[in-house]
Amino acid sequence: MNSKSELPPDRGAAAECRNGEELSSGYCVDMTQRREEHWSTDDEDAPDWPERITKDVIRAITRRRQDLGLSAQDVADETGDLGYEVPRNVIANWESGRRKTITIPELIVVAEALDIAPVELLFSPALGGWVDYLPEMPSDRWSALTHFTGEARHSLGMYRLRLYRNHERIWQELQEEHHDAFQLEFKLFREEWPPGSQDKLDAFVAAVRERLQPVRAHLREIGLEVPHLAPSLDFLDAKLPPLNTDTDLEDE
Numbered sequence: 001m002n003s004k005s006e007l008p009p010d011r012g013a014a015a016e017c018r019n020g021e022e023l024s025s026g027y028c029v030d031m032t033q034r035r036e037e038h039w040s041t042d043d044e045d046a047p048d049w050p051e052r053i054t055k056d057v058i059r060a061i062t063r064r065r066q067d068l069g070l071s072a073q074d075v076a077d078e079t080g081d082l083g084y085e086v087p088r089n090v091i092a093n094w095e096s097g098r099r100k101t102i103t104i105p106e107l108i109v110v111a112e113a114l115d116i117a118p119v120e121l122l123f124s125p126a127l128g129g130w131v132d133y134l135p136e137m138p139s140d141r142w143s144a145l146t147h148f149t150g151e152a153r154h155s156l157g158m159y160r161l162r163l164y165r166n167h168e169r170i171w172q173e174l175q176e177e178h179h180d181a182f183q184l185e186f187k188l189f190r191e192e193w194p195p196g197s198q199d200k201l202d203a204f205v206a207a208v209r210e211r212l213q214p215v216r217a218h219l220r221e222i223g224l225e226v227p228h229l230a231p232s233l234d235f236l237d238a239k240l241p242p243l244n245t246d247t248d249l250e251d252e
Contacts, residue, residue, distance in 0.1 A: 060124035078113035
Protein backbone atom coordinates (compact mmCIF):
# COMPACT_ATOMS: atom_id res chain seq x y z
CA MET A 1 0.00 0.00 0.00
CA ASN A 2 1.33 3.47 -0.87
CA SER A 3 2.21 5.61 2.11
CA LYS A 4 0.58 9.07 2.35
CA SER A 5 1.23 12.10 4.50
CA GLU A 6 -1.48 14.76 4.42
CA LEU A 7 -0.29 18.34 3.93
CA PRO A 8 -1.16 20.87 6.61
CA PRO A 9 -3.85 23.28 5.30
CA ASP A 10 -1.55 26.31 5.53
CA ARG A 11 1.12 24.76 3.27
CA GLY A 12 -1.11 24.62 0.18
CA ALA A 13 -0.71 22.80 -3.10
CA ALA A 14 2.64 24.40 -3.85
CA ALA A 15 4.27 23.06 -0.69
CA GLU A 16 7.23 20.74 -1.07
CA CYS A 17 6.91 17.10 -0.09
CA ARG A 18 9.59 15.00 1.52
CA ASN A 19 12.31 13.41 -0.59
CA GLY A 20 10.84 10.67 -2.78
CA GLU A 21 7.26 11.97 -2.50
CA GLU A 22 5.12 13.90 -4.95
CA LEU A 23 1.98 15.93 -4.44
CA SER A 24 -1.21 14.09 -5.47
CA SER A 25 -4.78 15.18 -4.58
CA GLY A 26 -3.65 17.09 -1.52
CA TYR A 27 -1.40 14.30 -0.28
CA CYS A 28 2.31 13.60 -0.43
CA VAL A 29 2.53 10.15 -2.01
CA ASP A 30 5.61 7.91 -1.93
CA MET A 31 6.16 7.70 -5.69
CA THR A 32 9.27 5.52 -5.35
CA GLN A 33 7.16 2.77 -3.86
CA ARG A 34 4.41 3.33 -6.44
CA ARG A 35 6.85 3.05 -9.33
CA GLU A 36 8.37 -0.14 -7.90
CA GLU A 37 4.92 -1.72 -7.66
CA HIS A 38 3.86 -0.73 -11.18
CA TRP A 39 6.98 -0.48 -13.32
CA SER A 40 6.37 0.24 -16.98
CA THR A 41 8.81 -0.98 -19.60
CA ASP A 42 8.45 2.45 -21.21
CA ASP A 43 9.64 4.18 -18.02
CA GLU A 44 13.21 5.32 -18.56
CA ASP A 45 13.75 5.11 -14.78
CA ALA A 46 12.62 1.47 -14.62
CA PRO A 47 15.32 -1.06 -13.73
CA ASP A 48 16.29 -3.78 -16.17
CA TRP A 49 14.06 -6.83 -16.40
CA PRO A 50 16.26 -9.12 -14.22
CA GLU A 51 16.21 -6.51 -11.46
CA ARG A 52 12.43 -6.02 -11.79
CA ILE A 53 11.85 -9.76 -11.43
CA THR A 54 14.14 -9.94 -8.41
CA LYS A 55 12.43 -6.95 -6.77
CA ASP A 56 9.11 -8.75 -7.16
CA VAL A 57 10.47 -11.89 -5.50
CA ILE A 58 11.88 -9.91 -2.60
CA ARG A 59 8.60 -8.03 -2.13
CA ALA A 60 6.80 -11.37 -1.97
CA ILE A 61 9.34 -12.72 0.55
CA THR A 62 8.93 -9.63 2.73
CA ARG A 63 5.15 -9.78 2.59
CA ARG A 64 5.06 -13.47 3.46
CA ARG A 65 7.55 -13.02 6.30
CA GLN A 66 5.51 -10.19 7.78
CA ASP A 67 2.23 -12.07 7.35
CA LEU A 68 3.71 -14.91 9.40
CA GLY A 69 5.02 -12.50 12.03
CA LEU A 70 8.61 -13.63 11.51
CA SER A 71 11.78 -11.59 11.81
CA ALA A 72 14.65 -11.83 9.34
CA GLN A 73 16.55 -13.76 12.00
CA ASP A 74 13.67 -16.22 12.35
CA VAL A 75 13.79 -16.92 8.63
CA ALA A 76 17.59 -17.23 8.69
CA ASP A 77 17.40 -19.72 11.58
CA GLU A 78 14.80 -21.80 9.76
CA THR A 79 16.88 -21.94 6.56
CA GLY A 80 19.81 -23.11 8.68
CA ASP A 81 17.69 -25.91 10.11
CA LEU A 82 16.82 -26.90 6.54
CA GLY A 83 20.51 -27.35 5.72
CA TYR A 84 21.28 -24.22 3.68
CA GLU A 85 21.44 -21.08 5.79
CA VAL A 86 20.55 -17.73 4.27
CA PRO A 87 22.04 -15.31 6.83
CA ARG A 88 19.96 -12.55 8.40
CA ASN A 89 22.09 -9.84 6.80
CA VAL A 90 21.37 -11.28 3.33
CA ILE A 91 17.63 -11.12 4.00
CA ALA A 92 17.97 -7.60 5.40
CA ASN A 93 20.00 -6.50 2.38
CA TRP A 94 17.34 -7.90 0.04
CA GLU A 95 14.60 -5.98 1.76
CA SER A 96 16.59 -2.75 1.94
CA GLY A 97 17.52 -2.97 -1.74
CA ARG A 98 21.26 -3.24 -1.11
CA ARG A 99 21.37 -6.74 -2.57
CA LYS A 100 19.69 -7.07 -5.96
CA THR A 101 20.16 -10.78 -6.70
CA ILE A 102 18.72 -14.02 -5.37
CA THR A 103 19.95 -17.48 -6.31
CA ILE A 104 17.78 -20.50 -7.08
CA PRO A 105 18.97 -22.36 -3.93
CA GLU A 106 18.15 -19.27 -1.85
CA LEU A 107 14.68 -19.04 -3.39
CA ILE A 108 13.97 -22.71 -2.72
CA VAL A 109 15.13 -22.76 0.90
CA VAL A 110 13.55 -19.41 1.82
CA ALA A 111 10.24 -20.55 0.32
CA GLU A 112 10.41 -23.73 2.40
CA ALA A 113 11.21 -21.67 5.50
CA LEU A 114 8.17 -19.49 4.78
CA ASP A 115 5.95 -22.52 4.07
CA ILE A 116 5.08 -21.38 0.57
CA ALA A 117 5.73 -22.72 -2.93
CA PRO A 118 8.76 -21.09 -4.60
CA VAL A 119 6.63 -20.20 -7.64
CA GLU A 120 4.33 -18.16 -5.37
CA LEU A 121 7.30 -15.98 -4.49
CA LEU A 122 8.41 -15.74 -8.09
CA PHE A 123 5.00 -14.70 -9.45
CA SER A 124 3.01 -13.97 -6.30
CA PRO A 125 -0.73 -13.55 -7.03
CA ALA A 126 -0.98 -11.92 -3.60
CA LEU A 127 0.87 -8.84 -4.90
CA GLY A 128 -1.73 -8.18 -7.60
CA GLY A 129 -1.14 -6.11 -10.70
CA TRP A 130 1.06 -7.08 -13.61
CA VAL A 131 4.50 -8.58 -14.00
CA ASP A 132 6.89 -8.81 -16.94
CA TYR A 133 7.14 -12.57 -17.54
CA LEU A 134 9.72 -11.71 -20.20
CA PRO A 135 11.31 -8.33 -20.91
CA GLU A 136 8.53 -7.41 -23.36
CA MET A 137 5.82 -9.83 -22.23
CA PRO A 138 3.65 -8.24 -19.51
CA SER A 139 1.21 -10.63 -17.87
CA ASP A 140 -1.13 -10.81 -14.94
CA ARG A 141 0.51 -12.75 -12.14
CA TRP A 142 -1.70 -15.84 -12.28
CA SER A 143 -1.09 -16.29 -16.02
CA ALA A 144 2.64 -15.89 -15.43
CA LEU A 145 2.55 -18.47 -12.65
CA THR A 146 0.66 -21.07 -14.71
CA HIS A 147 2.95 -20.48 -17.69
CA PHE A 148 5.99 -21.03 -15.48
CA THR A 149 4.58 -24.24 -13.96
CA GLY A 150 3.50 -25.66 -17.30
CA GLU A 151 -0.21 -25.47 -16.52
CA ALA A 152 -0.94 -23.01 -19.32
CA ARG A 153 -2.58 -24.85 -22.19
CA HIS A 154 -1.66 -22.63 -25.11
CA SER A 155 1.87 -23.89 -25.62
CA LEU A 156 2.98 -27.22 -27.12
CA GLY A 157 6.11 -26.84 -25.05
CA MET A 158 4.00 -27.51 -21.93
CA TYR A 159 2.77 -30.84 -23.32
CA ARG A 160 5.23 -33.06 -21.46
CA LEU A 161 4.31 -31.52 -18.10
CA ARG A 162 0.62 -32.08 -18.73
CA LEU A 163 1.38 -35.73 -19.47
CA TYR A 164 3.27 -36.13 -16.21
CA ARG A 165 0.47 -34.40 -14.28
CA ASN A 166 -2.09 -36.68 -15.88
CA HIS A 167 0.07 -39.67 -14.94
CA GLU A 168 0.28 -38.48 -11.34
CA ARG A 169 -3.48 -37.88 -11.15
CA ILE A 170 -4.31 -41.39 -12.38
CA TRP A 171 -1.72 -42.97 -10.07
CA GLN A 172 -3.13 -41.17 -7.02
CA GLU A 173 -6.67 -42.21 -7.97
CA LEU A 174 -5.60 -45.85 -8.30
CA GLN A 175 -3.89 -45.81 -4.92
CA GLU A 176 -7.02 -44.44 -3.29
CA GLU A 177 -9.42 -46.79 -5.10
CA HIS A 178 -7.25 -49.85 -4.36
CA HIS A 179 -5.90 -48.79 -1.00
CA ASP A 180 -5.84 -52.28 0.56
CA ALA A 181 -3.97 -53.74 -2.40
CA PHE A 182 -1.43 -50.92 -2.46
CA GLN A 183 -0.72 -51.44 1.25
CA LEU A 184 0.37 -55.00 0.52
CA GLU A 185 3.54 -53.42 -0.87
CA PHE A 186 4.63 -52.83 2.73
CA LYS A 187 4.05 -56.39 3.93
CA LEU A 188 7.25 -58.36 3.41
CA PHE A 189 5.76 -61.84 3.55
CA ARG A 190 2.65 -63.20 1.88
CA GLU A 191 1.88 -65.04 5.09
CA GLU A 192 1.03 -61.63 6.54
CA TRP A 193 -1.59 -60.91 3.89
CA PRO A 194 -5.20 -60.94 5.10
CA PRO A 195 -7.76 -63.18 3.33
CA GLY A 196 -8.80 -61.98 -0.12
CA SER A 197 -5.60 -60.01 -0.67
CA GLN A 198 -4.63 -61.78 -3.88
CA ASP A 199 -7.93 -60.93 -5.52
CA LYS A 200 -7.51 -57.28 -4.50
CA LEU A 201 -3.96 -57.23 -5.84
CA ASP A 202 -5.07 -58.76 -9.14
CA ALA A 203 -7.75 -56.08 -9.49
CA PHE A 204 -5.20 -53.37 -8.72
CA VAL A 205 -2.75 -54.67 -11.31
CA ALA A 206 -5.53 -54.89 -13.91
CA ALA A 207 -6.56 -51.28 -13.22
CA VAL A 208 -2.96 -50.07 -13.52
CA ARG A 209 -2.55 -51.97 -16.78
CA GLU A 210 -5.77 -50.53 -18.20
CA ARG A 211 -5.63 -46.92 -17.03
CA LEU A 212 -2.01 -46.03 -16.36
CA GLN A 213 0.13 -48.13 -18.67
CA PRO A 214 -1.16 -46.41 -21.85
CA VAL A 215 0.04 -43.08 -20.45
CA ARG A 216 3.40 -44.60 -19.53
CA ALA A 217 3.72 -46.14 -22.99
CA HIS A 218 3.04 -42.76 -24.60
CA LEU A 219 5.69 -41.11 -22.42
CA ARG A 220 8.23 -43.66 -23.62
CA GLU A 221 7.15 -43.25 -27.25
CA ILE A 222 7.84 -39.52 -27.20
CA GLY A 223 11.20 -39.91 -25.47
CA LEU A 224 10.30 -39.28 -21.83
CA GLU A 225 11.24 -41.39 -18.82
CA VAL A 226 8.40 -42.88 -16.79
CA PRO A 227 8.07 -42.30 -13.03
CA HIS A 228 8.67 -45.32 -10.81
CA LEU A 229 5.53 -46.79 -9.28
CA ALA A 230 6.20 -49.63 -6.84
CA PRO A 231 8.56 -52.64 -6.85
CA SER A 232 5.63 -55.04 -7.06
CA LEU A 233 4.54 -53.40 -10.34
CA ASP A 234 7.95 -53.29 -12.02
CA PHE A 235 7.07 -56.34 -14.15
CA LEU A 236 4.47 -54.25 -16.00
CA ASP A 237 7.12 -51.95 -17.44
CA ALA A 238 8.79 -54.85 -19.21
CA LYS A 239 6.08 -54.57 -21.87
CA LEU A 240 6.49 -50.83 -22.38
CA PRO A 241 8.02 -49.67 -25.68
CA PRO A 242 11.70 -48.69 -25.57
CA LEU A 243 12.56 -45.08 -24.90
CA ASN A 244 12.37 -43.15 -28.19
CA THR A 245 15.16 -40.59 -28.44
CA ASP A 246 14.29 -39.42 -31.98
CA THR A 247 10.83 -37.93 -31.41
CA ASP A 248 10.34 -34.21 -31.99
CA LEU A 249 7.91 -33.13 -29.29
CA GLU A 250 6.73 -30.19 -31.37
CA ASP A 251 5.19 -32.71 -33.79
CA GLU A 252 2.86 -33.95 -31.07
